[in-house]
Amino acid sequence: FLRQQSAAPNLRKLVYGTVPGDEEEDGEDEEELGGLFRVSRPEKSKRQRADALDCSRYAPDSAHDWDQEEMLDSIRNCFVTGKWEGDTDA
Amino acid sequence: NNNMANQGLTYDGCNFFRQRLVLSTLSGKRVKIRNIRSKDDNPGLRDFEASFIRLMDKITNGTRIEINQTGTVLFYQPGLLYGGTVEHECNPQRSIGYYLEALLMLAPFMKTPLRATLKGVTNDQKDPSVDTLKATAIPLMKKFGLDGEGLELKVVKRGMPPGGGGEVLFSCPVRKTIRPVQLTDPGKIKRIRGTAYSVRVSPQMANRIVDSARSILNKFIPDIYIYTDHMKGANSGKSPGFGLTLVAETTSGTFLSAELVSNPQGQGDPVLPEDLGRNCAKLLLEEVYRGGCVDSTNQSLLLLYMTLGQQDVSKALLGPLSPYTIEFLRHIRDFFQIMFKMETQKQEEDSQKGGDKVLMTCVGAGFTNISKTLK
Structure with a gap:
């Protein structure tokens, strides 16, 4: 999911669906087969989500292995013990 | 505003149940939820949702609730947010955190200050625990000008x-308006605090959790203190278990949290306290990597307060938005017609400050608590 978010060119579009002045894609959502049957697959995944567990917890990204030294290094400067920027003093 | 209240909103499915009822209550807009588990073998509302509806009924006056026979359709017409002293038996299918998250959102906007006694499960594996909310949501509320003696969350x-x-026990003062915030600097983590708790198991469990969590976190910072909390007798509930809540506090007063709880008795394999401590410490590191001025659990609470603030600009820097938060933003648009401006802030490769962040900006709805009694 994290990757999905960083890959999205426009976060606003990901959240609100459409951006003002960018609505031409709307019409393509309802794909019809032979003019009679609608594709029902997207509907199904939506239904599953609609009945999913109502919970605010955010599952961690399994791609991050916190046993790896590089992962530990990636957050080192979030702590007071890390490096400080030039203009801020401890 | 009366005109707006007349139009209702319709949703499908039981997900995001609480946000819909909370936002309905705050905005005064009626809401209808259809197809609640309609394809399920056991359709309709669950006991915990019914319990949640009863709680909403207790803190409001004149709320109209209609549920069809199978429980698959709910109609909710919000009444006045009254507050006052309430006591509620929270259905144990979900922990008190599930109910409390909604109360945190509603409490500042009530007619009389809320003083709620909630009974049930304090810590479980699904919802944010009472300990986590106490350590993160309460300081967040203070930033919006909600403070003083009236604000308290206590595990009895x-x-x-x-x-x-x-x-x-949760009590919260009421405010006529809440102030806008500028939370753009998350600061640097200066200390880590935590609570390792155990009930109806050996008190030694908590000590074992503390040692293993420290072994990981000590690589970053020396200032770590994890309280051990072993409740006994009548204060220890009905089932055994143990768990850990960790909170990282930064120089600018940001609180990031992580927690883990042992498997309930008779469900799943027993968990070693050492593993629990280590894994919880790693979850905290994950939360630090995401970063931002609130942790992922409190994103929606922060965004709601920003939405309902005075008509002024509020800004907040967040880590990646959680799926729950994204849905919450859509609901805020539905109920309050407010959309946030979102700017991604890329982190430089070698900055060693975790992942990308997003700056959220909005102008508050200028929500005033008209029901608050004037003194």
């Missing part, structure tokens, strides 16, 4: 699933 008794038996 601890209760683990499946039996529960815990008790929590």
